[in-house]
């Protein structure tokens with residue numbers, strides 16, 4: 001089955017009796033077993049609301065089909081999915097290698113929280129080769145964490161090389177796969193042990209719920225993730241699991257439009273005199289573009305641009321003139337967004353020394369002409385503020 005068919009068929013109710021198209025929302029804490037035998041049988045599947053109901057199982061099944069993994073488990077946010085995945089593989093005294101371009105709260109979890117429990121983190125250049133990463137490995141390195149492309153600056157990582165470096169040295173490779181959404185990118189097929197998504201973004205796709213997914217490549221990793229989530233008491237509401245699965249039904253069509261609008265905007269912006277550099281994995285010259293071409297089948301709608309230096313009041317005028325692009329932290333919904341970011345604040349292994357402001361754009365599903373007009377008006381207002 002092709003991915004666009006899997007997205008329609010996976011996790012659907014089935015059987016001979018009449019049933020709705022979508023799996024119903026099954027909200028529960030207590031699950032009742034009519035007989036002792038049912039209780040024994042139930043213990044193998046659905047036992048207690050915290051461990052998930054049929055609503056959660058349906059979403060897990062669909063994500064596993066999309067990611068091409070062994071099993072998926074849900075977390076209550078993308079951040080929790082990243083953090084519990086890491087926690088499931090480390091103990092006191094262990095060491096982690098984390099990409100310097102990781103989503104900042106994931107980075108902070110390692111720098112602050114894990115440090116208190118005796119787990120050390122070294123950050124590595126997202127564009128590092130296998131040898132460069134291998135050189136940073138220690139006998140106690142248990143996890144290599146990658147995010148491809150990276151947050152804010154969109155470096156595409158060499159996942160097959162990182163997987164080799166991890167496996168040759170007894171570690172696992174965990175990949176934050178939120179940007180590719182499991183549709184344009186399959187880290188497990190490239191050697192990753194675990195693929196993680198903030199389903200808050202493209203999978204749910206409507207900016208109205210928070211969910212994380214953790215897909216394991218094999219049973220050994222799946223057991224660790226299962227016990228990590230179980231013992232930390234994580235739970236996703238059945239309503240959010242339902243919304244995420246409903247969002248996934250249209251993922252293929254939405255991503256196609258996000259891709260088209262994202263590329264059109266990036267190309268349009270690249271011709272603007274106000275713009276210095278485009279950071280979009282599918283555009284030639286962007287860091288890791290050749291790797292994107294080799295490993296991805298498409299590009300989602302999130303990218304950054306570096307502006308030529310302008311004073312802050314002019315930038316404020318740009319933002320305050322925008323009507324369709326809203327200022328917002330998340331992404332992956334149907335709406336366009338623009339965010340002023342500061343990559344230099346979130347790196348230690350690499351240096352960010354661009355002088356201009358960095359704007360992260362999310363290309364939504366609006367008409368491309370309307371989006372370009374919105375930006376044109378904002379650039380005009382910015383120029384008037386500069387005069």
Ligand SMILES: Cc1ncc(COP(=O)(O)O)c(C=O)c1O
Pocket residue numbers: 077078079080082103147151176178179197198199200201210211212329330331
């Ligand atoms: C790449 C990436 N990973 C993880 C997360 C965390 O997701 P959530 O907001 O659902 O916790 C985000 C959120 O912006 C993200 O951009």
